[in-house]
Amino acid sequence: MFLESVGKIFPEEENLVLENIFGERKIVKAKIKGIELVDQRIVLKK
Structure with a gap:
């Protein structure tokens, strides 16, 4: 887990x-x- 209670995700x-x-x-x-x-999960990949 990187961060709890994520409200925003944006590319940079x-x-x-x-x-x-x-x-x-x-x-x-x-x-x-x-x-x-x-x-309530966001799955990321490298």
């Missing part, structure tokens, strides 16, 4: 910026593999 060059509901940010070099809305 070759990275994804994850931002949670508290304003904390993480930048990861990954692509979205899938989003599971029922389980």
Whole structure:
């Protein structure tokens, strides 16, 4: 798990910026593999 309570995801060059509901940010070099809305999961791949 990179970050809990993610509220926003946006691309930035070759990275994804994850931002949670508290304003904390993480930048990861990954692509979205899938989003599971029922389980509240975002699956990333390198």
